[in-house]
Structures are given as structure tokens and as C-alpha cells.
Amino acid sequence: MSTHTETPVDGSAETITGAQPYEAGFTESSAGRVYTVTGGDWEQVLGTGEDDGERITVNMGPQHPSTHGVLRLVLEIEGETVTETRLVIGYLHTGIEKSCEYRTWTQAVTFLTRADYLSPLYNEAAYCLSVEKLLGITDEVPERATVIRVLVMELQRIASHLVWLATGGMELGATTGMIFGFREREKILDLLETITGLRMNHAYIRPGGLAQDIPDEVIPAIRAFLDYMPKRIREYHALLTGQPIWKARMVDVNFLDAAACLALGTTGPVLRAAGLPWDLRKTMPYCGYETYEFDVPTALEGDSYARYLVRIEEMGESLKIIEQCLDRLRPGPVMVADKKIAWPSQLAIGSDGMGNSLEYIRKIMGTSMEALIHHFKLVTEGFRVPAGQVYTQIESPRGELGYHVVSDGGTRPFRVHVRDPSFVNLQAVPALTEGGQVADVIVGVASVDPVLGGVDR
Amino acid sequence: MTDLVPGSAGVPGGPGGRRRDAFGARGSGDTSGFGGLVPPVAALASTSRPFGDEAADTVYDTLERVFPELGDAVERVVFAYGELTIHVRRERLLDVAWTLRDDPGLRFELLSSLSGVDYPDDLTGRRLHSVVHLTSLTHRHRLRVEVSVADGDAVLPSLTPVWPTADWHEREAYDLFGIVYEGHHELTRIMMPDDWVGHPQRKDYPLGGIPVEYKGAQIPPPETRRSYS
Numbered sequence: 001m002s003t004h005t006e007t008p009v010d011g012s013a014e015t016i017t018g019a020q021p022y023e024a025g026f027t028e029s030s031a032g033r034v035y036t037v038t039g040g041d042w043e044q045v046l047g048t049g050e051d052d053g054e055r056i057t058v059n060m061g062p063q064h065p066s067t068h069g070v071l072r073l074v075l076e077i078e079g080e081t082v083t084e085t086r087l088v089i090g091y092l093h094t095g096i097e098k099s100c101e102y103r104t105w106t107q108a109v110t111f112l113t114r115a116d117y118l119s120p121l122y123n124e125a126a127y128c129l130s131v132e133k134l135l136g137i138t139d140e141v142p143e144r145a146t147v148i149r150v151l152v153m154e155l156q157r158i159a160s161h162l163v164w165l166a167t168g169g170m171e172l173g174a175t176t177g178m179i180f181g182f183r184e185r186e187k188i189l190d191l192l193e194t195i196t197g198l199r200m201n202h203a204y205i206r207p208g209g210l211a212q213d214i215p216d217e218v219i220p221a222i223r224a225f226l227d228y229m230p231k232r233i234r235e236y237h238a239l240l241t242g243q244p245i246w247k248a249r250m251v252d253v254n255f256l257d258a259a260a261c262l263a264l265g266t267t268g269p270v271l272r273a274a275g276l277p278w279d280l281r282k283t284m285p286y287c288g289y290e291t292y293e294f295d296v297p298t299a300l301e302g303d304s305y306a307r308y309l310v311r312i313e314e315m316g317e318s319l320k321i322i323e324q325c326l327d328r329l330r331p332g333p334v335m336v337a338d339k340k341i342a343w344p345s346q347l348a349i350g351s352d353g354m355g356n357s358l359e360y361i362r363k364i365m366g367t368s369m370e371a372l373i374h375h376f377k378l379v380t381e382g383f384r385v386p387a388g389q390v391y392t393q394i395e396s397p398r399g400e401l402g403y404h405v406v407s408d409g410g411t412r413p414f415r416v417h418v419r420d421p422s423f424v425n426l427q428a429v430p431a432l433t434e435g436g437q438v439a440d441v442i443v444g445v446a447s448v449d450p451v452l453g454g455v456d457r
Numbered sequence: 458m459t460d461l462v463p464g465s466a467g468v469p470g471g472p473g474g475r476r477r478d479a480f481g482a483r484g485s486g487d488t489s490g491f492g493g494l495v496p497p498v499a500a501l502a503s504t505s506r507p508f509g510d511e512a513a514d515t516v517y518d519t520l521e522r523v524f525p526e527l528g529d530a531v532e533r534v535v536f537a538y539g540e541l542t543i544h545v546r547r548e549r550l551l552d553v554a555w556t557l558r559d560d561p562g563l564r565f566e567l568l569s570s571l572s573g574v575d576y577p578d579d580l581t582g583r584r585l586h587s588v589v590h591l592t593s594l595t596h597r598h599r600l601r602v603e604v605s606v607a608d609g610d611a612v613l614p615s616l617t618p619v620w621p622t623a624d625w626h627e628r629e630a631y632d633l634f635g636i637v638y639e640g641h642h643e644l645t646r647i648m649m650p651d652d653w654v655g656h657p658q659r660k661d662y663p664l665g666g667i668p669v670e671y672k673g674a675q676i677p678p679p680e681t682r683r684s685y686s
Contacts, residue, residue, distance in 0.1 A: 093648040095664075098657060102664055102679040133538055262566045262594070265622025276594075283597055381685045390538045391590045391601065393569060402570045404588060411685045419570035419590070427625050456648060 054078050060441070061088075068167065069452030071426070073441065080437050085430040089423075092456035100416045104382030105131055106343065108413055110203045115418055116454030117200055118160045121152050121192075122396040123454075124205035127416070129286060130392040130405040131207040134385045137336055144332040145209040146287050151325035152195060152204065153287075154318040155222075158229070159188040160397035161311045165236065168308075168446035172249050177240055184232050187225055194218045197354050209335035212347050219326060226323055233316055241309070250305035254432040254444040257302050264431060265424040268399025269314065270448060273299045273306035280395035287394075294320050304447040311449075314397075341383050344375040382411040398422050398449055420454035508536035512598050516541060519562040524553065542601040547613040550604055554619045557591060557600070565591035565600060568616065571626035573634035575659045576605075583607045585636050589616065589623075606636065615641035633658035 026035045061072040070091035076084035096115055100108040112127050113120040132138045166181025189199040195214045196202035204211050240246045256266065258274040271278055279296040281289040297313030299306035335342040344364075348357035364372040387409035393402040399421030406415040425448045432444040507514050513536050520543075521527050530549035535542040545553050557565045570590040577584050583605035591600045604613050615638035616623040627638040628647040635656035638644055646653060655662055666678025 090646075090648040090650075095657065098664060099679070263621045265568060265620070267567075278594055283594075284599075388537050389542075389574075389588070389601075390540060391570065391599070393590075393592070393599075400569060400592075402590065404570060404572050404590065406574055415572075415574045417570065417572035417574075417588075419572070423625065424622060427622060 055083065058438075068445065068450055071445070071450065071452055071455070073429075073445070075438065075441065077438055080439075082433050082436055082438055082441060085433045085441065087426055087429055089426070089452070089455050092452045094457065096457045097416050097418065100413050102412065104411055105207055105385055105413060106382060108416060109206055110201075112416070112418065113201045113203050114453065115457050116396065116398070116401070116420060116422065116451045118163050118451045118453075119156055119396050119398070119401075120201050121149075121156045121205060122394060122401050123418070124203065125149055125153055125287070126392050126394045126396075126401050126403045127405065128205050128207050129394070130390050130403045131385060133390045133392060134388060134405065134407050135207070135341065135383075136386070137208065137338065137341065140336050140338070141209055142333045142336070144213075144330060145334040147325050147328050148195075148210055148214055148334065149205055150287050150289070150292070151214075151222075151322055151329075152192065152202075154321045154325070155188050155191060157318045157397045158315045159185045159192075161315050162188070164311060164397075164446075164449045165308075168443075168449070169240070171442050171446050172246070174240065174246060177236070180232070180236065180239070184229065187228070191218060191221055191225060194221065206335075206343060208338070208341045208343075209333070211343070213334045219329070222322065222326060226319055226326075229319055230316070233312060236312060241312075247305060249439075249443055250303065250308060250447075252301075252303050252305075253436065253440050254304045254447055255302050256428055256432055260431060261428070264428045266399070266428045266448075268395070268397070268421055268425065269307050269310045270425060270428070271399070272296065273310045274302035275300045280393055280400060284393065286392070292321050292324050294318075304443050307447045339374070340378075344371075344378050384409060384411055385413075393419070396421055398451070398454075399425060418454070418457055420457065422448075422450040422452070422454045423457075426450050426455060503533040504536040506534075508541065510536065510539060510541075512596075513539075513541040515596075516563065516598050516600055517543075519560070520553075520556070523560045523562065524556045527553075540599065540601060542603055544603045544605070547604050547606060550602075550616075551614050551619065553602070554616055557602070558619055562596075563593065563598075564595040565593045565598070567592040567594060568620035568622050568626075569599075571616070571623055571630060573630035573636055573658065575634060577660045579605065581605065585611050585634055587613060587630060587636055608635075611635055612637045612639055614639050615644075617641055632656070635659065 026033050028034075055076060055078045058075045058077055059072065060075055061070065072088040072091070074086040074088060075082055094114075096111045099111050103111065109124050109127060112123045115123050129138070132141060162181040162185040164181075166178045166185070169175070169177025169181065192202065193199050195218055196204035196211070198204075256264075256270065256274060258271065258276040261267070261271045261274050261276070267278065275298060277296045277298045280286070281294075282296055294317045297310050297317065299309050346357040346360040347354055348359070350358070364375050385407040387407050389404065389406040391402055391404045393400050395401070400419065401421055402419030404415070404417040404419065405413060408414040429441075429444055429448060432448070433441045436444070506517070508517070517534065524530070526549075530545055530553050532544040532546055535544070543553075557563050568589060569592045572588050574586045574588055575584055576586060579586075585608060586603055586605045589602040589604075591602065593599070606613055611634075613636065615627055617627065617638075618640065623638075624641070624643075625647060627636075627641050628644060630636045631638060631641075631644050632646040632648050632653075633656055645651065649657065664678065664680040666680055668678060669676045
């Protein structure tokens with residue numbers, strides 16, 4: 001009998017040992033029953049079936065550098081072959097959807113922008129489009145606000161794809177790709193910081209328009225970026241596209257065809273790399289995308305390499321859209337005219353950074369009691385949104401980002417559900433990786449480009 | 458006043474709700490009166506047809522043609538905000554789903570989203586709603602299919618045989634709302650820990666905030682602050 005038990009704390013408790021070898025024993029102590037399992041090995045405990053052979057179960061994550069955050073993969077492997085992949089998520093669940101139900105319609109933007117943290121502006125845009133649909137002001141959102149929305153979204157699409165290139169490259173050992181990706185992303189984050197005041201989690205797009213207009217000095221900076229970026233994209237092609245190692249790791253790896261994509265709900269670059277040109281910007285346009293000229297890159301192979309090519313091509317298409325946005329920018333308001341919805345506060349840059357405009361504060365505090373009441377009511381109570389439910393879907397860098405927003409007619413969202421593309425696309429990982437090599441699991445997860453902030457919300 | 462009136466505070470096909478007085482401040486600071494203005498609209502009424510939207514009319518006409526017992530399967534049809542919703546009885550959900558997916562005139566290949574919603578004041582007494590958003594890539598149509606179940610009997614058939622992507626969506630709705638999808642192969646918690654008790658996204662589940670101190674003042678947790686709706 002090799003089962004041992006701890007000496008009880010007070011020395012008085014009886015020690016029971018397991019009847020069978022290696023059965024858990026327990027001790028009654030003053031702190032309650034203490035179980036002890038010692039000795040033996042798993043083979044004796046579980047037995048070895050004839051079929052088991054070399055089959056072992058490996059836990060990858062949740063703190064693994066190639067799991068993009070806190071994804072946990074449970075792999076059953078036989079030698080180098082993966083026979084079963086199971087994904088465990090939820091480690092980053094922060095209850096964003098529930099929290100939204102306790103804030104005003106405008107405040108919810110601040111939460112939702114933190115869901116998919118590599119494409120926060122998409123979360124804001126999809127949510128705001130939903131709220132505007134419920135309010136019935138979709139057509140009243142000023143033209144300038146819509147153009148700027150498209151502009152910042154496309155900037156962010158490039159930034160998001162660059163992070164994918166950087167992290168995906170790093171996971172395959174292409175550290176130069178990693179440096180390149182983050183180098184260019186930094187330029188975009190600088191632009192977004194100039195526009196919104198923040199590098200990430202901007203809370204810039206608001207129901208009815210934008211938090212503020214874009215500063216004039218950013219226009220030449222964006223033009224400079226438009227000159228700079230195509231050269232860099234050529235550099236990625238030169239570095240990676242024909243590179244034998246890159247291709248050996250990705251070509252014909254993690255195959256998923258269009259029918260499987262639809263069955264598993266996979267959208268975005270993964271679906272387009274399987275040959276289906278489904279891009280919501282073209283097929284179900286929003287924000288005036290039908291008036292922009294751009295192509296939807298596709299590939300037919302349905303493997304990781306095709307997904308890489310599609311994403312690189314998409315960056316070039318986004319540059320085209322950004323250029324058209326700049327040409328379309330006309331002076332005008334960036335928030336709906338309706339004073340019962342438009343955020344009353346005006347922002348300005350002071351000596352200590354950005355804050356409420358002093359001129360505006362002077363007006364509401366010094367001259368107009370009604371303006372002060374209006375400001376107070378709108379900021380603390382918020383506006384009411386007619387009851388009902390809407391679903392808005394937009395094309396985020398990872399696929400269809402949908403917002404199911406329900407209102408009961410009050411000043412707070414009744415329910416906000418985020419259909420995050422990462423959450424749905426991750427379901428395809430077992431289909432991508434089972435039957436392949438362990439090393440290809442890393443490629444498979446990377447080629448789906450999940451962002452765990454959006455997966456777990 | 459707490460008598461039930463039509464409308465989920467106003468919208469055709471809403472889940473219903475309780476009436477608020479024009480100045481029903483209910484202990485909150487709302488003295489504007491805006492909060493109480495609830496237009497009386499029949500809650501459980503269907504939208505009359507035609508809906509006035511080409512896509513919605515096409516979808517529903519086609520569904521009616523290829524699914525003869527539709528009147529038996531669909532409780533009501535609502536067209537609002539340019540979106541078509543059909544409320545389906547759970548007994549017929551799978552039949553309707555197969556038709557929606559496979560009929561050449563409908564072809565809803567993609568289950569975009571599935572989410573739970575909790576309406577504690579639902580007029581039918583079935584507070585838990587499972588809402589599915591379907592997309593037809595062939596016809597570029599969208600459709601919302603809604604099924605409601607009562608709290609004590611929150612069981613409905615799983616859509617995973619029709620659309621495998623429903624797998625994680627249904628696990629999420631089970632985890633956060635306690636809706637049980639019969640026929641799901643692995644209905645376990647997905648967001649919360651496995652040993653969690655309760656379903657956090659239900660309306661009666663507390664948010665669980667703690668007071669925060671800021672510059673010497675105590676800020677109460679969000680769910681205990683003054684609310685206006």
C-alpha cells in the first residue's frame with residue numbers, strides 16, 4: 001500500500017487510506033477533510049488500451065506565445081500528427097455585453113471598443129450604425145462623419161492586417177516580418193492618435209457621428225503615409241511571398257474550402273481565400289462603400305498561404321479607399337444636427353492636453369442656464385432610443401462583425417450582443433488542424449487571426 | 458401604474474412591457490416626462506403584409522410557398538427597422554430551419570449570429586428568447602428567427618445539425634442565459650468557469666460592481682446608481 005496521508009494538524013484525526021493501490025486517501029483534520037493522491041503513474045491509473053499507442057494529450061496555452069493572448073488548445077497527438085484539437089476560451093471574458101446594459105447608449109461605445117482591441121473602430125462603427133438605425137437617423141449622419149468613419153476604419157484594417165503579419169510571421173520564425181509589421185503599424189497608430197487622441201480603444205465614433213472632427217494637420221500626414229505604404233507592401237512581397245521557408249510552412253497547409261467555411265460560419269479573409277468573394281462592403285454596403293472604387297482580393301487555394309496573399313492585397317485596396325476618402329472630405333459638421341442626440345460638449349486642446357473647450361464651459365456655466373441643463377441631462381441621463389431590435393453587420397478585418405442591439409425605449413441598451421468574427425472563425429481551427437502536424441497548428445491558428453479580446457468579450 | 462400595456466414600450470412585435478406614467482419618475486431623477494410616453498401599439502400583433510420591402514416580401518412569400526404549414530409554425534411576423542423577424546414555435550424550429558437553408562429560393566447558407574435575450578416582462582410569459590440572424594449569400598437577404606421559451610422550461614432544439622456554426626453560439630447562450638439546446642453534442646459553459654452557478658446575462662442576475670473611491674468620494678457601483686429608464 002503506497003498511499004500516504006499527511007499528519008493531521010491536531011494529531012487526533014483518523015487517517016483513512018485508499019483500499020486499492022493509488023486510490024486517493026483522506027484525512028479528517030480540524031480544517032475539514034484533506035485528500036491525498038500520491039505514487040503510481042498514469043499508465044497504472046488509466047491503463048493502456050491497445051489503440052492508445054503513442055497518443056498523448058498536450059495542453060497548449062492559455063499562456064502560450066502563439067495563441068494570440070489567452071487561447072487554450074487541447075491537442076491529442078500521435079507522434080507528430082494531431083488527431084484531435086479542442087479549443088478552450090473564456091479566459092478574457094469581462095462581461096462587456098452585460099456592462100453595456102448599465103450605461104447610457106453613448107457610454108457603451110467605451111466598453112465595446114475594448115472588445116476586439118486590434119480593430120476597435122469597427123466595434124464602434126457597427127454599434128453606432130445599429131443605434132442610428134434604431135433612432136432612425138441613418139440618413140441624417142453628416143457626409144463628413146461617414147467619410148471620416150470609412151477613412152479611420154480602412155486605416156485600422158491595414159494596422160490590423162499588419163499585426164497579423166507581424167505576429168503570424170514571428171510564430172513562424174520570420175522575425176524580420178515581425179519588425180516590418182509593427183514598424184508600419186506604428187505609423188498608423190500615430191495617425192489614429194492624431195485623429196482620435198488615442199492609439200487604441202478610441203471611443204471616437206459615437207451614435208450620430210464622431211466625437212470630434214479630424215485636425216487639418218493629419219491630412220498631409222495621411223498623404224505621406226499613402227506614398228510610403230505601397231513601397232512597404234512591395235517589401236513584404238520581396239521578403240515573404242516567394243520565400244521558400246514561408247511557402248513551405250504555408251502552402252497546402254490548413255486547407256478549408258468555401259462550403260466548410262459557410263458551414264462553420266467562417267467569414268472574412270479565410271472565406272475569400274477559399275474563393276468566395278464575399279465582402280460585406282460590396283455585397284451589403286454600409287457607410288457608402290458602394291460609391292468607392294476598390295476590388296475584393298480572392299484566392300482559390302483555401303490554404304494558409306492564400307490567406308496571407310488575400311490580406312496583403314487587402315492592404316493595397318484599403319489604401320485606395322483612404323485616398324478616395326481624402327478627396328471627398330468637405331467641410332461640414334461631424335455630428336447630427338439633432339440637439340437631443342448630439343453630444344453637447346466640445347473638445348479643445350489646452351496646455352494640459354485635450355479637454356472640454358473653455359469657451360464652451362464659459363457658455364454653459366456663465367451665460368446660459370438652459371444650455372447647462374441640456375448638457376447635464378444629455379450627459380448623465382442620455383437620450384432615449386425607440387424600442388425594437390436591429391442587427392448590423394459590417395466587414396471587419398477578420399470577417400463579419402455583427403451587432404444585435406435591443407432597446408426597450410430607455411436611455412440604456414437593453415441588450416447588446418457582439419457577433420465577433422474571431423469567436424466564430426475559431427470554431428474552424430479543429431477543421432484546419434486535425435490530421436496535420438503539430439507545427440501546423442500554430443500556422444492554422446495564426447491564419448485565422450483571432451483576437452481574444454473579441455472572442456471572449 | 459403597473460398594468461400591462463401593449464408594446465415593448467412601443468414597437469410592433471416587441472416583447473411587451475409595463476406601462477410607465479408620463480411622469481413616472483419611479484424614484485429616479487427623470488422629471489422630463491419623456492420616459493413615460495409609451496405609444497400604445499399592439500404587442501403581439503404581426504406586421505400586416507405586404508411589408509413594403511422587396512427583400513422581406515420575397516423571403517416571406519417564398520417561405521409561405523415552400524412551407525405550407527407555415528401558419529402553424531410561425532407565431533407572428535414582424536417587420537421593423539427594415540428587418541424581418543419571424544417568431545417560430547420551438548416544435549417546428551428545425552423544420553423551418555432546414556427549409557430556410559436548403560430551399561433554392563431561400564438559401565440561408567450562413568447562420569451569422571445567435572444570441573439570447575432576456576425579457577423578464579414578456580407578455581407571453583416566455584422570457585428567454587433565442588435570436589438567430591441568417592444571411593443568404595445567394596440572394597443577399599437577411600432574416601431573423603426568434604424562438605421564446607419560459608424560464609422553467611427553457612428547452613429548444615439545437616440548430617447545430619443545420620448550421621454547425623451554431624455550436625459555440627448555443628454554448629454561449631446556454632452559459633449566459635440558461636437556454637438548453639436539445640441535441641447539442643456538447644452543451645457546456647464557454648465563457649464562465651465550468652463550476653459557475655447562475656446565468657450572468659439574465660436581467661435578474663446582478664452586475665456585481667463594487668464602490669470605487671475617487672478623490673475622496675465614494676462612487677457607487679453602476680447597478681445601484683440613479684437610472685432613468
